[in-house]
Amino acid sequence: MTQPVLELRNVNKSFGPIDVLHDINLTVKAGEVLCLLGDNGAGKSTLIKTLAGVHKPTTGEIWMDGEQVSFEKPKDAADRGIATVHQFGGTFPLMSIGRSFFVGVEPVKKIGPFKIFDRKTANETAVKAVQEFGITRIDDGDRLIGGLSGGERQSLAIARAVHFGARVLILDEPTAALGVKQSSHVLRIILEARKRGLAVIFITHQVTHAMAVGDHFAVLIRGAVAANFMRGEKTREEITDLMAGGEALASLDTELEGYMETHEGHPPQPVA
Amino acid sequence: MASASQTLAAGPGGRRAGSALGQLARRPEAGSFLGMVAVFAFFAVFAGQVFLSPAGFASWLNVAAEIGIVALPVGLLMIAGELDLSVGAVIPAASLTVAVISGHYGLPESVGILAALGVGMAVGAANGFLVTRTEVPSLIVSIGMMFAVMGLTLGFSVLLTGSTSTGIVPSETSKFLLGQFIGGMFQVTIFWWILIAAVFAYVLHVSPFGNWIYALGGDRVSARNAGIPTERLTIQLFMMSGFCAAFVGVSQAMVYQSAQVAGGQSFIFNSIMCTVIGGVLLTGGFGSIVGVVFGTITFAVVNQGIYFTSFDPNLGSVIIGALLLLAVIMNDTFRQLALSYTKKKG
Numbered sequence: 257m258t259q260p261v262l263e264l265r266n267v268n269k270s271f272g273p274i275d276v277l278h279d280i281n282l283t284v285k286a287g288e289v290l291c292l293l294g295d296n297g298a299g300k301s302t303l304i305k306t307l308a309g310v311h312k313p314t315t316g317e318i319w320m321d322g323e324q325v326s327f328e329k330p331k332d333a334a335d336r337g338i339a340t341v342h343q344f345g346g347t348f349p350l351m352s353i354g355r356s357f358f359v360g361v362e363p364v365k366k367i368g369p370f371k372i373f374d375r376k377t378a379n380e381t382a383v384k385a386v387q388e389f390g391i392t393r394i395d396d397g398d399r400l401i402g403g404l405s406g407g408e409r410q411s412l413a414i415a416r417a418v419h420f421g422a423r424v425l426i427l428d429e430p431t432a433a434l435g436v437k438q439s440s441h442v443l444r445i446i447l448e449a450r451k452r453g454l455a456v457i458f459i460t461h462q463v464t465h466a467m468a469v470g471d472h473f474a475v476l477i478r479g480a481v482a483a484n485f486m487r488g489e490k491t492r493e494e495i496t497d498l499m500a501g502g503e504a505l506a507s508l509d510t511e512l513e514g515y516m517e518t519h520e521g522h523p524p525q526p527v528a
Numbered sequence: 529m530a531s532a533s534q535t536l537a538a539g540p541g542g543r544r545a546g547s548a549l550g551q552l553a554r555r556p557e558a559g560s561f562l563g564m565v566a567v568f569a570f571f572a573v574f575a576g577q578v579f580l581s582p583a584g585f586a587s588w589l590n591v592a593a594e595i596g597i598v599a600l601p602v603g604l605l606m607i608a609g610e611l612d613l614s615v616g617a618v619i620p621a622a623s624l625t626v627a628v629i630s631g632h633y634g635l636p637e638s639v640g641i642l643a644a645l646g647v648g649m650a651v652g653a654a655n656g657f658l659v660t661r662t663e664v665p666s667l668i669v670s671i672g673m674m675f676a677v678m679g680l681t682l683g684f685s686v687l688l689t690g691s692t693s694t695g696i697v698p699s700e701t702s703k704f705l706l707g708q709f710i711g712g713m714f715q716v717t718i719f720w721w722i723l724i725a726a727v728f729a730y731v732l733h734v735s736p737f738g739n740w741i742y743a744l745g746g747d748r749v750s751a752r753n754a755g756i757p758t759e760r761l762t763i764q765l766f767m768m769s770g771f772c773a774a775f776v777g778v779s780q781a782m783v784y785q786s787a788q789v790a791g792g793q794s795f796i797f798n799s800i801m802c803t804v805i806g807g808v809l810l811t812g813g814f815g816s817i818v819g820v821v822f823g824t825i826t827f828a829v830v831n832q833g834i835y836f837t838s839f840d841p842n843l844g845s846v847i848i849g850a851l852l853l854l855a856v857i858m859n860d861t862f863r864q865l866a867l868s869y870t871k872k873k874g
C-alpha cells in the first residue's frame with residue numbers, strides 16, 4: 257500500500273536515568289488521523305516532541321517518505337513539513353491575525369531599496385486560509401490573536417500549518433481547554449485537514465473525541481505502545497480501559513459523560 | 529470606549545464614526561495620545577502665554593529630543609521583551625570619548641565621533657551577547673553593564689586627562705550638525721529625533737523586521753522555531769540602543785562644549801517612563817513608535833511646563849509619577865479593548 261509519511265522504528269528516549277519511551281514503532285500515513293492515547297505521564301508529549309525536533313531520540317530511527325531523517329532543531333522538522341500546534345494555538349496573543357500568520361515568512365513588497373511588509377496580502381491570505389476551513393467568523397486580519405476564542409485560535413494555527421505546506425500535523429490536546437461546541441469545531445477541522453491529505457497525529461484524553469475522528473489508534477502505557485489498532489477494531493469500552501492503563505474504567509467513563517452533559521462539558525477535577 | 533460604543537449605537541453615520549474610533553482605540557498609542565493632549569491642555573491653561581510661545585515649545589522640545597532619541601530604541605527593545613538600563617552610562621561614556629579624543633588630544637572630530645558611536649555599539653553588542661548567551665534577564669545584564677561602563681569611563685577619564693570633565697570646541701560642521709540652536713533656541717537634535725523616529729517607524733511598522741520584533745517579544749521560543757534569528761536580532765537591537773545613546777552623548781558634548789563623567793543617569797528611568805507612558809507593554813510584544821514619541825512629548829511637557837506655572841517645580845515629579853501609573857492602567861484598558869475589538873459590519 258502507500259508508503260507511510262512518517263515512521264518510527266524502535267525509538268527510545270531517556271532523560272538521563274529516566275527512560276520515558278521504550279521501543280516505539282509507529283507509522284502515520286497521509287490522509288489518516290492517528291490518535292495517540294494514554295494516561296498522564298505516559299509519554300505522549302515526549303513522543304511528539306521527538307517527532308517535532310525538540311528532542312532527539314536516544315536510540316532508534318525516524319523515517320520520512322522512506323528516507324531516514326534526523327532533526328537537530330524544531331526548524332528542521334518544520335522544514336520537512338512537520339507542524340506542531342500547541343494547546344493554545346497562536347502563541348502571539350498581541351499580534352494581529354495577519355502578522356502572526358506570517359511570522360518568519362513575511363510577504364514583502366519592494367519600493368525602491370525599501371522592503372515593505374505587505375499587510376494587505378498577509379491579512380487577506382490569513383483570513384482566506386482560515387475561512388476555507390469553515391471558520392467564517394474570522395473576517396478581519398487586523399484582529400488580535402488574543403481576542404479569538406480557543407477554538408478559533410486552534411483553527412487558525414491548523415490553517416496556517418496547512419497553508420505553509422505541512423504534511424504531518426501534530427496536535428497536542430487541542431481540545432483540552434475547549435467546551436463542547438468549540439471542540440467540535442476543532443474536530444471538524446481535523447477532518448478537513450485529513451481530507452486534504454495530511455497525516456494528523458492527535459493527542460487527546462477524551463475517548464469521544466478520538467473516536468469521532470480517528471482512523472488509527474495507538475495507546476501508550478508507561479512509554480511503550482500497548483495497543484495499536486485501526487478504527488472499528490476495538491469498542492469504546494476497550495479503548496477507555498486501555499487509556500486508563502488497562503484498568504476497567506469504562507463504566508466510570510460512562511458516568512463521566514453523564515456528568516459532562518449536565519455540567520456544560522467540563523469534566524470534574526481529577527483526584528490525584 | 530464608552531463613548532465609542534454609544535456612537536456605535538447611534539445609527540449608520542455614528543456607526544462609521546464609532547468604527548473609526550474603535551480602530552483608533554485598538555492602537556497601542558491610543559492612551560498616550562489622550563494623555564499627551566490632556567497634559568498639553570493642562571499646561572496651556574496653567575502655564576500661560578510663555579508656554580505657548582516658541583520659547584515655550586523650544587524648552588520642552590529640546591528636552592524631548594534628547595530623551596526621545598534614547599527612548600526610541602529602548603522602546604523597540606521593550607517591545608522585543610528586553611530592557612536596557614546601560615544607556616545611562618553610555619551617554620557620558622560617549623561624551624567623554626569624543627571630548628577626550630578630539631578635545632584633549634586634538635584628533636579630528638570624525639575620529640572622536642566614530643569612536644564614541646563605536647563605544648556605544650560595543651556596549652550594546654556586549655549587552656546583547658550576554659543576554660542571549662547567559663539567558664540572564666536583560667534588566668540584570670544591563671545594570672551590570674551600566675556600572676562597568678560608569679567605572680571604566682571614570683577610570684579612563686582620570687587616567688588620560690587627570691580630570692572628570694573635558695572640554696571640546698566643536699568645529700563649524702559639528703556645531704552645525706549637532707550643536708546648533710536654530711532660531712537661537714531650537715536644538716538641532718530635535719530634527720535628528722524626528723529623523724530617527726521616522727527610521728524606527730519604518731523598521732517597526734513597515735519593514736518585515738517589525739514583525740520579527742513583535743514576535744520576539746510575544747514568544748521568544750516560538751519566534752525562533754518560526755525561523756527568526758532571535759539571537760542576532762536581540763544583539764542588533766541592543767547595538768541600536770547603544771548607538772542612539774552614544775549619539776545623544778556626542779551631541780551633548782557638541783551642545784555644551786564639555787563632557788562630564790557624571791550625567792546621563794536621569795536617562796535610565798526617563799527613557800523607560802517615556803516608552804511606558806507611550807503604551808509599550810513592559811513585558812513586550814505590544815507598542816508603537818508614535819506611542820513612544822507621544823510618551824516622550826508628554827514627559828517633556830510636564831518636565832518643563834511646570835517651570836512656566838506658579839506651582840512648586842517639585843510638583844512636576846509628582847505629576848510624572850501619577851502619569852506613569854495612570855498610563856499603565858489606561859494602556860491596560862486600551863489593550864483589553866484592542867483584544868476584544870472586532871470590525872463591525874454595517
Ligand SMILES: Nc1ncnc2c1ncn2[C@@H]1O[C@H](COP(=O)(O)OP(=O)(O)OP(=O)(O)O)[C@@H](O)[C@H]1O
Nearest residue numbers: 271274275276294295296297298299300301302303
Ligand atoms: N525533559 C524531561 N526530563 C525528564 N523527564 C521528563 C522530561 N520530559 C518528560 N519527562 C517525563 O516523561 C514522562 C512522560 O511525560 P509526557 O509529558 O510525555 O507525558 P504525557 O503523556 O504527555 O502526559 P500528559 O497527558 O499529562 O500530557 C513523565 O514522567 C515526565 O515526568
Ligand SMILES: [Mg+2]
Nearest residue numbers: 300301302428
Ligand atoms: Mg502531554
